[in-house]
Amino acid sequence: MEKKYYKIEDVSIKTGLTKRAIRYYEDLNLIAPKRTDSGYRLYTDEDIDKIQKIISLKESLGFSLAEIKAALELDKNVKNILSGESADITTIDNYIDMIKEQIKLINEKSNKLLTAKQRFEELLLKLNKLKDQFKEADTI
Amino acid sequence: MEKKYYKIEDVSIKTGLTKRAIRYYEDLNLIAPKRTDSGYRLYTDEDIDKIQKIISLKESLGFSLAEIKAALELDKNVKNILSGESADITTIDNYIDMIKEQIKLINEKSNKLLTAKQRFEELLLKLNKLKDQFKEADTI
DNA sequence: GTTAACATTAACGTCAAGGTTAATGTAAAA
DNA sequence: TTTTACATTAACCTTGACGTTAATGTTAAC
Structure with a gap:
């Protein structure tokens, strides 16, 4: 199955974040969307899920973006280990x-x-x- | 029973907030301590309770200080009505x-x-x- | 009575989390 | 093919929640 890609405006509508905020999260290395040859950002459904997760952590836990980054990295590292990483x-x-x-x-x-x-x-x-x-x- | 009064440094130690933060909360009309003749702030135990409540709302709910102010005012208004205010x-x-x-x-x-x-x-x-x-x- | 340890206000600085504007490039539609 | 509606980066602006410094007043201890 082909992966579907979204441009930033779609992501903005889907998540309720402004485009500025979405780009800002990328500056902080919270997300890393692909790019077209001409430089347009391309988001997958997983990228959008991650953004939703960020929003949820921010709003419910009152986490700062730095704390969210740490939590997401912890989650990722653990999952890597669970899926076989030594x-x-x-x-x-x-x-x-x-x-x-x-x-x-x-x-x-x-x-x-x-x-x-x-x-x-x-x-x-x-x-x-x-x-x-x-x-x-x-x-x- | 005589009311006990605390000066700002004691309140800072008791609550863990900096003196700057405590004064800032007063700027925002979240608290209104009494003053000595010379202008020193005097805090009662109730003032300190209120500050603890503010800290709790901030940390658990991730409320902004403006939102906290609204919540505290709602609480106060309701209590006034319950205690007989028309x-x-x-x-x-x-x-x-x-x-x-x-x-x-x-x-x-x-x-x-x-x-x-x-x-x-x-x-x-x-x-x-x-x-x-x-x-x-x-x-x- | 003077020094130390508090207190005050005022004003400027800082940091996070974006907002806003400007200058410019790309893609889709008329 | 030229608008129109998107996209990009860069740079500066803003707001909330304080930090920091300066200049000065007060109180307690010695």
């Missing part, structure tokens, strides 16, 4: 520790999110009660 | 909608965090299996 046990242990660290970070954020959510839900509950009182008063 | 039903409905919006946002972030976490946990599992294979090979 590695010694020390390296593997290192990656295990790094992944555990990421998971720990995510758990901390999750807990904080949960706390914030609960505070808002309490307020919501109380406001709804207040509203009910209003309605009762109207019908008396 | 309000009509339209206002209450408005606040209910705003809180629901916040909760929705938080849920979206939670889901993304969960996805990211699962991806890392999968990698961790696979890496641990690989490590076990290494150990078996050693003992043969």
Whole structure:
């Protein structure tokens, strides 16, 4: 099957990022699209997936682009090892520790999110009660 | 009971923020400490709690300081209403909608965090299996 | 009473993450 | 074939969130 290629404007529409932002991510070596002979950028579906992943990490985790780069590289290195690339046990242990660290970070954020959510839900509950009182008063 | 007051350096130590950042938050009207006659800032425990809340919102939700200000004001307005401040039903409905919006946002972030976490946990599992294979090979 | 360790404001600097503009090249459509 | 709608790089601009420095005031310790 032939690979489909997208030009930057399509990618911009698909992802919601501006063209400037997409080029900027390339400057930071977060993505590396192919080029036509005349220099136009050509993006595959995998490139677009990666951009979506970047957006998700940015928005949900509040990661900086530098942190995202590190996380993506960790992911890639681990996948290379899993698909057969040679590695010694020390390296593997290192990656295990790094992944555990990421998971720990995510758990901390999750807990904080949960706390914030609960505070808002309490307020919501109380406001709804207040509203009910209003309605009762109207019908008396 | 007498209220205890802290000077900016103590607050800096307690919160981990720099004095510059603490003053900056005041510029943005996120906090409003009292002052001594000579102009020194005086922070109460409640001020410090609020700063901790700001830090938490910043780090977990990735909120900007402007967004944090809006969230804190929403929280304060709702609490004022709940403690007796007069309000009509339209206002209450408005606040209910705003809180629901916040909760929705938080849920979206939670889901993304969960996805990211699962991806890392999968990698961790696979890496641990690989490590076990290494150990078996050693003992043969 | 003076020195050290705090505090203040004001102003300029910095860094990340893009926005914007300019000058120019390429591809597709009329 | 010449617009029109794309694309490119380069360079400077902007905004948020502070850092840093300077000039100066205050308080506590000696």
